[in-house]
Amino acid sequence: MTSQIKRGVSLYSFQNETFQGKMTLEDCIRTCAELGARGIEVIGEQTFWGWPEVGVNQADIDNWHKLIKQYDCVPVSHDYMLDYKRYKGRPMPFEEQVASVRKDIDFGAALGMPFIRSLVSIAPEVLIAAAPYAEEKGIKLLTEVHAPLHFDHPWIIRMAEMFQKSGSPALGFLPDMGMFLDKFPPVWRAKFERMGVPVHIADYIVKAYEDRVLSEYVILEVQNMGGVGPAIAMAETLRHNAAFEPKRMLDYMPMIHNIHGKFYEMTADYVEPSIPYDKIVAVLSQGGYDGYICSEYEGNRWIEDAEEPDSVEQVRRQQVMLARLLGEPETPALKAAA
Amino acid sequence: MTSQIKRGVSLYSFQNETFQGKMTLEDCIRTCAELGARGIEVIGEQTFWGWPEVGVNQADIDNWHKLIKQYDCVPVSHDYMLDYKRYKGRPMPFEEQVASVRKDIDFGAALGMPFIRSLVSIAPEVLIAAAPYAEEKGIKLLTEVHAPLHFDHPWIIRMAEMFQKSGSPALGFLPDMGMFLDKFPPVWRAKFERMGVPVHIADYIVKAYEDRVLSEYVILEVQNMGGVGPAIAMAETLRHNAAFEPKRMLDYMPMIHNIHGKFYEMTADYVEPSIPYDKIVAVLSQGGYDGYICSEYEGNRWIEDAEEPDSVEQVRRQQVMLARLLGEPETPALKAAA
Amino acid sequence: MMDKLMIVEDSLENVDGGFAFLGRLPYYRGLGLSMIEDIQITIDGEVIPRENVRFTVRGKTYTLDEMETVYDDRWNFGEKALITALKPGGLAAGPHKLEMAVRNRVSYLPFVPTTKCVKDLALAA
Amino acid sequence: MMDKLMIVEDSLENVDGGFAFLGRLPYYRGLGLSMIEDIQITIDGEVIPRENVRFTVRGKTYTLDEMETVYDDRWNFGEKALITALKPGGLAAGPHKLEMAVRNRVSYLPFVPTTKCVKDLALAA
Numbered sequence A, B: 001m002t003s004q005i006k007r008g009v010s011l012y013s014f015q016n017e018t019f020q021g022k023m024t025l026e027d028c029i030r031t032c033a034e035l036g037a038r039g040i041e042v043i044g045e046q047t048f049w050g051w052p053e054v055g056v057n058q059a060d061i062d063n064w065h066k067l068i069k070q071y072d073c074v075p076v077s078h079d080y081m082l083d084y085k086r087y088k089g090r091p092m093p094f095e096e097q098v099a100s101v102r103k104d105i106d107f108g109a110a111l112g113m114p115f116i117r118s119l120v121s122i123a124p125e126v127l128i129a130a131a132p133y134a135e136e137k138g139i140k141l142l143t144e145v146h147a148p149l150h151f152d153h154p155w156i157i158r159m160a161e162m163f164q165k166s167g168s169p170a171l172g173f174l175p176d177m178g179m180f181l182d183k184f185p186p187v188w189r190a191k192f193e194r195m196g197v198p199v200h201i202a203d204y205i206v207k208a209y210e211d212r213v214l215s216e217y218v219i220l221e222v223q224n225m226g227g228v229g230p231a232i233a234m235a236e237t238l239r240h241n242a243a244f245e246p247k248r249m250l251d252y253m254p255m256i257h258n259i260h261g262k263f264y265e266m267t268a269d270y271v272e273p274s275i276p277y278d279k280i281v282a283v284l285s286q287g288g289y290d291g292y293i294c295s296e297y298e299g300n301r302w303i304e305d306a307e308e309p310d311s312v313e314q315v316r317r318q319q320v321m322l323a324r325l326l327g328e329p330e331t332p333a334l335k336a337a338a
Numbered sequence C, D: 001m002m003d004k005l006m007i008v009e010d011s012l013e014n015v016d017g018g019f020a021f022l023g024r025l026p027y028y029r030g031l032g033l034s035m036i037e038d039i040q041i042t043i044d045g046e047v048i049p050r051e052n053v054r055f056t057v058r059g060k061t062y063t064l065d066e067m068e069t070v071y072d073d074r075w076n077f078g079e080k081a082l083i084t085a086l087k088p089g090g091l092a093a094g095p096h097k098l099e100m101a102v103r104n105r106v107s108y109l110p111f112v113p114t115t116k117c118v119k120d121l122a123l124a125a
């Protein structure tokens, strides 16, 4: 049976290529379209030069719509940042933060997005104040629940309670699947080994992570093993990552409208070794989720010191995995290069 | 309606008095009995000199049973430690750890305890290996789930899965109510102020805790406010404490056999300002809990620099609060001193 | 991220009053200029004083102190800024070791990140 | 915890070859001697070398190095150990500032705690 869940891509995935000008916006969108990942998510200020401080040329917005139409894609989310530390030494005043969110609502609307993504550090009070305007514009503000946070963290619980109390349908969540880190990612380990972590310490950390040992114990043990610098840093990654429970999304399904399909590595046989996508898709299906899972490739930063990331191939592999898990009859494939 | 839940005290609560020889074991037990807190929990090696390295005199064990009988009390738990770092530079071998747990099972049995308390850092493999012996001796091994851990932490989830898979009824949990820290405890704040934390920084941290702000943000903000030493330390307490959800105990009720009624301060009107005992008792009742809640006073270490703790009065107040929450008709009271 | 790509290859040149090269922000997005806390240039082991660094994008040039209160301009994602170091006489022709370290104030991060790039570049004679 | 109670009041005395006082473990339980990593004594600002410290409980005396492999004896909860500092001539009569710092290896703690107590004590003439 084919799932109701739809496939998409955050163009964040192609950052190494777009940074260097190796892929244009059209290349990105065409790639997604070829893979049948029709939902397109962008970090506004990554894809559109000038946003937010300078503003975006209308021509660039027109070009976006042209490409979306041309490749039969669907706008999903504009991920905005809200730089509340814009002013050195003083926080941005509350009303200015709200006004800033309203600006991003406008920009999201101009791009035809149903959602804009808020970072988890944005105060719920700001989002609640901006919610009526979002409703007016037909936009939902989705707070990204991202490790080290998770759906049982007091910050998220408080936020959910405040969203519900507000009664606004414009307030919801966008879980990032990185919070369900089941195993220590092999690409993380490899990078730490390149930085000088001895094999036996790396072995210990990987095993301790699988055993779910409390991070502080792992850090002390690595110190006792004689670990320094990068070994301590490798152990400290455990402070900010954990194998949280996918099932905890079930309590919040009516508030979840988009998903970040975070991944660090897709192997040639279409496996993400560290994130349990089979369990994740099962939970989302059980919860009746019918939105997009947008690929979010983040292995780039873990391998770029040693090799040039091939983000397109990585995204292709994840899309193949997702299509299979979703019960799609066809295997996503790129058209052969002309 | 009177609850099925029973009241007890961990003699840990009287540590400042027993350390100084101001209260004997009989004083402790008599105090509990007078308060109607008939369940007695001990940290074996606090109450019984010699345990474990030297061994305990039979006369001391006889005295324990005499006192328990004389004051009509009930042994609840021997809290053991398992010093797996006994040997400098090398961990205690697995079999020796298991043998050590067996020794504590014997000691718990000698004291007539139904439970012995394991620290959360003890590997589940060790407990599972010791479980058959515990079954034989009629003892349950209860792992104390204590902040920063909680029932949604991967370490606890893995442990629970392993306990369940083992099939042994001797393996369970002892939640410490400190993991449900709803507010920043006033006695913590007062101590940090005595250590030099400026009022405005203390205000900020207390408020940030109530707002459930992620600890790392609070630490950075305190740095930005010019906080040093004790101010950073005050912010760092948020790393290891959180307002976890009492309702998460419900998933594990059949494995929960004892409760640590952790508290930092009981005000004169019988309120613990930082731990929501009303919610906690409601959840335990909903879950059909019928074991003991044992008072565990830990405010001592937060005030002893400024004043002599009055542990008996603190325990009395908590017992009054518990009796009320449990719907008991009588208010616990100490007999007037002779 | 993008650490290795911060200094643009073959971009080192002498300019009037010093030397310059093209630099990119090591980040998956751009950043308003007020949030660029520092750009530290080191050439052959010698640190260029902060007041001698200039930052130019799209024809506008700023000192680092000026940037701290610039709220209407950005260093865009992947944008090649011209980073100028005032150093009378510039550099001698031949190989040079160039280091660039950028410190940003990022709202959502609970720390202030500094990212560094070191490159051996040749200055054409 | 119990920091203020580590050094027992009025317990300072001169002994053969040095001075001594009664000390308690700042902890809510006891500890096997092999887990006492260090007891540092400072008198009037002068640190007593580790090899000159002796620890005595229930009639048995140990050096700190010996304690590291003692698996059959303990420093019990609240137990007053005699802590001796070898210091030829001992101390002069009158007031002294005594400092005691204990470092323990505690299995369940993700760090190695050191607890310190400072007291002004008088040595009777």
Ligand SMILES: [Mn+2]
Pocket (backbone or CB within 6 Å): A144, A146, A176, A260, A262, A296
């Ligand atoms: Mn994400």
Ligand SMILES: [Mn+2]
Pocket (backbone or CB within 6 Å): B144, B146, B176, B260, B262, B296
């Ligand atoms: Mn406890």
